[in-house]
Amino acid sequence: MDRLQQVGVQQMEDLKSVYTRDWPKYCKEYYCLDNFVDLHRRDPQLENVKVYALPDLELGLFVIVDRNQISVGFLESERSESLLREALLQLDFLGGEQFASMPKRYFKAAMDVIYAKNLKIDINSATYSLVLSNEKALQFQVEPPVGFSLKSLDVKDAKVVDDHWEWSEPGTLSFIQRQIFCNTSVGLYKDEDNELVAWCIRAQDGLLAVLQVKNSYQRRGFGALIVKEFSRLEALQGNDIITEVVPENKASLSLFQKLGFRIINQCNWLLTEAPMRER
Known part of the structure; x- marks a missing residue:
């Protein structure tokens, strides 16, 4: 060989x-x-x-x-x-x-x-490996609720992202910093004090990843809002959107499937x- x-x-x-x-x-x-x-x-x-x-x-x-x-x-x-x-x-x-x-x-x-x-x-x-076509993602209408703003994450936000990530370990902070600096990311910020309340990034393997909503802001549709905005931004670059969900996480799987993602593989x-x- x-x-x-x-x-x-x-x-x-x-x-x-x-x-x-x-x-x-x-x-x-x-x-x-x-x-x-x-x-x-x-x-x-x-x-x-x-x-x-x-x-x-x-x-x-x-x-x-x-x-x-x-x-x-x-x-x-x-x-x-x-x-x-x-x-x-x-x-x-x-x-x-x-x-x-x-x-x-x-x-x-x-x-x-x-x-x-x-x-x-x-x-x-x-x-489960899931994909959403860019054509479907471009159809998303994204409007943050009153009092909140959507924008790209700042590298200084990486610590918050890493602190809330269940897979955080030594070395993951530098991965998150790099991906925020180089790739698509989305954060939902509270206008009053610029608190970051929900987010996701494009991971090193191209996935929509590290999707998180702070506990005190859950059940308000913020997760779906973040996924839609991330997907829309990727679609504007001509990309389909890929992500992965563990089978046991029924809530996340349901969220992605409701937004049009379909399972194409097991990883x-x-x-x-x-x-x-x-x-």
Whole structure:
């Protein structure tokens, strides 16, 4: 097998075009690459991020290492699973890696590599992958309630976002800061004192993510308002909107489906156990 090679913005753009096939089957891979193209254009010396691909870009195979997060993609074929397995075996895994929001077609190859490298699974969580077309998103009429304003998040808001996120851990604050600086985000602010009461961001894998409404402001339709405005902003850039929801979160799943999102896949989050992990 050819060795993985590190690639730049132009090769990532070429890979993106490969993933327009059979839309929206590969929309997750497309928007993941799209995010990292934007990040590299804003910061060509992007720290702790490496994007790898095989020399034959038409295979579509890529592996993105973003600190401890691993994102992967390939076009399905008879050889694709074995190619991904062999590609991942070329990388050093020490434990503590997270295969982030990975479509189920990559699950077996990732598990094979985890076991081959004698790593242990710490978390294996399944999610539904949902998509909303930009045509539907452009139909949203968005009007904040009296006394509130919608605007993009400021980087200084990242601490509030991270403090309220159930998946917050050391290192997530820097992810949130980076994504707010580089990508679409939406916040609902109280006009009286500029308090941030609800928000979401575009995550590093292209997802509408970290959707949150502060407890004291729930049951007022603010979650739907944030999703609509985020979706509208993404649609104005020509994008469909993707997100993920754990099956147990019936309220979030119902919210997205009522707004027109449809389930297109199952994804898995795999976190390997870090060495000397504190319990």
